Amino acid sequence: MKKQSTPSRETAPAPAAVFGRTTQLDVENPPPDLYGRPQPDRFMRAVTAFGDTYTPAMGRPLLRRSPRLPAPRARAPLSLVVTAHRAVAEGVVELRLADPSGDRLPGWQPGAHLRLTLPSGRERHYSLCGDPADRTSYRIAVRLIADGGGGSREIHQDLHLGARLTVRGPRNGFAFCGEPKLLLLAGGIGITPLLPMAREAQRRGLDWHLVHAGRSEASMPFTEELRALAAMGVPPAGSRGRVTIRTEDAGGVPTAAELLSLARPGSAVYCCGPAPMLAAVQAAFDASPATALHFERFGAAPVLDGRPFTLQLGADGERLPVPADRSALDVLRAARPDLPYSCHQGFCGTCRVQLLAGTPEHRDRRLTAEERASGALLPCVSRAAEGETLVLEV
Template identity: 45%
Template sequence: MTATDLVVVTRQQVATGVVEFGLARADGAALPGWEPGAHVDLELGPGLLRQYSLCGDPADRSVLRIAVQREAAGRGGSRAAHERLTVGGTVRVHGPRNTFPLVAARHYRFVAGGIGITPIVPMVAAADAAGADWHLSYGGRTRAAMAYATALRDRYGDRVDLYPQDETGLLDLAGLLAGPGDGPVYCCGPESLVRAVEEHCRDWPPGRLHVERFAPRDDTTFPDTAIEVELALSGRTVTVPPGVPILRAVEEAGVPVLSSCREGTCGTCETPVLAGVPEHRDSLLSAQDRAAGDTMLICVSRARTPRLVLEL
């Protein structure tokens, strides 16, 4: 991925605990283009590479906008963003890239929970601009904690339903997802919401539900045994013991790999597979990608065969 140093040009609180940052080039040059669902990876300190969805306007090439919710119990990324990203300061940014693309359709249903609204904001704007029929159901703990809630409601009216939990209770997923309908469903939010949505949609046609999650799902279905991994570009072969991630073994062999979440949710370490059959344990790749077997997330996935050949 392309990496560049960007300047923090704006910083504003958009909800309780949520700050929006605007990032731009120091020379004012145009930034890379992107489409709804895309995100960028920010280097926030040693070992702190974190991904954030772009929530601005793809047509505005002058600035990239992200919104970061401070997580007191997180791994330090959100705290670093809130404390270190100040107006006038710089941050190294990788991307944009898109693992949650918006497919063309005439009808959409969007379901967002908490900070999961960030990739949904440009999606509903794109759907509206295209003249599609769409509806957004957006839940959060409190109205004050729901970023962009007022702006979305003011702009789109009754196409947006807000569900602050302390006022209305949880989202009525049984009603919202009573059937597959005529178009895709896009969902982003906490793992509890994503899992509940997946459960409601488990019998739907393939490809109808699109999700982006922040936490890994347990997807282990094959014994965790020692495997041999050949790194085709580096000319090295490493043995990966049981319980050791391929990513860690590769790094210990002296081959650098860009990574972020190390939980199989962000896609930063996605690596082409040249030979062998991956055992996918990530929470990102589609069923079609898994079946193809030509790429894998090496931070969590392993192998169904004794040997893998990776493009590293």
């Protein structure tokens, strides 16, 4: 009998929700290094020196943020350097990040992500897509969003070998539970957290199948890695193979029902991709043979039960109407493009602003009661009652 589809509490800045069973893996306290620290690497020292000299210092946010309480069990940020920067598909670059002294990096599990502070001060979250067994470097992949907030453009156009980045994590809000039967559904750049899951499923000898959907094969990263992984072992009798590459230019846009029909009875489904894909899979899930759905959303969640209200910048400043179907963050960024942000979903706290007057509806999962009482507000998800005016410190 299929389990009730009830989402679990999302617990990390890069959010994930689960229908059915879920387990949170502990990547905050990896085991100690049993083999000692390696000797400093001459190449890494040279790369780091180059990056420290040529990485530009860029602007600061226009809206001030109050001091925030440290996250529970927080690990000290890492200072890593870019050791590789290469195109892996149309509009997608791969980065490798390493410790400048050659030290081993903290361990991680499939589904984990990093929080990067770029040279401009922008903060962004990216899923790890490399091999957890490789403790010498982290690998991420970034798609260029031409009309986005500038983070992906900075990574594509301005970041260079040797650039030093502040990195927090790894953190895991999309934990891989390792169920015996798995269907992995990736849309575009959503392949990044699912590729390590496929590798882990292959390593464990699980019954898995991965579908990577995208506009064209040229725009989809890591297809050759997926094919090589699929060829490593013999799929179970009667299966469709391990990997399906589905492109819109060759086969059209697959429906969620088509994708979920590939699940074996009792399978767990892991899905990462654009919001429309995720919404369609959620809607079609109950009619599928699968029994658990794990998903990670990248991009803003839709506004639910929104009502129009107003933001005011300072006691006598500009008034900004917020429509029922737009977030306060979107409206703020139209007036203040340098306002920092990251997750769009009330997890990371990057967009935090200070409230001077008004009664907000806090919808985040980051701020404490004390922070809210002192006027902290996350405009990416929080709103106000219809007709209310929230006055912000500028």
